Structure formats: C-alpha cells, structure tokens
Amino acid sequence: MTALLELKEVSKQFGKDTKALSDISFTIEKGEFVSIIGPSGAGKSTLLRCINRMVEPTGGDIIFDGISVPGLGKKALMKTRTQIGMIFQHYNLVNRLTAIENTLHGRLGSKSVLAGMLGLYSEEEKQQAVKLLDTLGLKEQMYKRSDRLSGGQKQRVGIARALIQNPKMLLCDEPIASLDPNSSKVIMKHLRTISTELGITVLVNLHQVETALKYSDRIIGVNSGKIVYDGPPAGMSSEEIANIYGAEAKDLSITLGGGHAG
C-alpha cells in the first residue's frame, strides 16, 4: 500500500489560549477507512478541516498525494481540493435545487467561474450524476428539490456530490450525527463500499464508538488535541476507550469486538 496522506506534527491554535491540536502525526494509506473518535471538543472537526485547509493549521506539514498542502497558493489549493471530497453533518445542499443539480455542483471546482454560473455541464457529467444517484438508491429522487428529501437521502446526495469530483479521499465530518439509526446504517455502508470497492480513502469523524468499531479498518482516538490511540478496532480494550473519552467514558455503554461490516 502507498501513503495517500501524511500529517507531520500538525498543530492548530485558536487565539491565545485554545490549542485545538498538538503535534498530530499519522499516515493513511490509499483505500483505508479510518475513523476519528474522541469526546466533544477533542479537536476531531478541527483535525479533519485542517487537511483541506478549511481551517488553517498553525504548524506542521500535511502531505496529500505527494503535495504539501499548507504551502499551496489559492489556485493550487483549489485543484487539490477537487481530489478531496467533503461530507458534512448538515449536508450543505442548496435547498431549492434538485438532487441531480446538487450532485453536479461537485463539478464546480473543476470549471471556469462562468461555466459554473451558467450551469454548463457536459453530457458526460450529467450521465455520471445519474449513475451515482442510481447507485446510491436515489433514482426516484433525482429531480426532487433537495428540501423535499429525508435526511438520509440528503446525505446520499452529499456523497454523490463528493464522488462526482472523482476524489482520492473523502473527509466526512460527523456524517450521521443528524440521522436515525437506519439511515445511519445506509450511509455507513455506502462509505464502506466506497472505500473497499472504489479504493477511495475515507476519513470520518464519529461520535458513535460502536459504529466506528464496526466499519473502520483503523481508529484514531483523540483527546485534548492529541492522538491517544491509533490502531485497529479489534485491538481496542475498554481501558483504551476510557482513555480516549476521559470523563465522558462512563456515559458510553458499548460492546467491544471489532471487525467490520461488509
């Protein structure tokens, strides 16, 4: 396997007093499915957002596909971002647009501003959008306005929008935090398939420990901006989970076991 992403002593300071990340280092291989878990405020979201510089890191280096991300100028950063799809807790869809229009928005980063404004998409792009939505089980919803979709359907449009970029990696920031258990399962299964069958690296922030253990190849546990666990889910003991969650651990009732679902 080859490393797709490497973080070297990445740190993030907000203002004077908040050190959100301290010397975060890890390497992720192509096609790996990695979950970042940890208590509220641990720095999970900041960590994910530093990778594509939605949040600017204040120290360290991030190498994505051989390119150092912190040093990139605006244009080069936009180009690199087309390789990194992002999925959000609140979907970030344009409500008045249809599922297929929102999906096609994923192509905007690769177009001129004018072509984007005029909504000029090639036949090939439209076909790809149709195919992606079909694969994600949204054939019937393709021409529905996004505000008429359920949360789970909206998130699947979010996934289609990310995939139409033809990314090498997906960053998923709490993708199931607003969903019911059934829709969450559907989303996690799609993400797992994307990693296994398309070879796309998936890095996901999760609040749900059991879900992380079930679907991931690897868990990165974060507490107070530092990595406190990095390894396979199967190797995790309840002490390690307690170590990651600190004071929150007593509120977690989980079944250990590991091994991911297909």
Ligand SMILES: Nc1ncnc2c1ncn2[C@@H]1O[C@H](COP(=O)(O)OP(=O)(O)OP(=O)(O)O)[C@@H](O)[C@H]1O
């Ligand atoms: N824009 C910001 N300005 C100042 N402080 C921030 C900002 N964003 C995050 N922080 C702080 O950085 C720390 C890490 O926050 P972050 O949102 O990354 O944690 P998290 O693990 O994702 O939390 P949660 O699980 O609750 O979403 C927290 O102390 C938070 O208050």
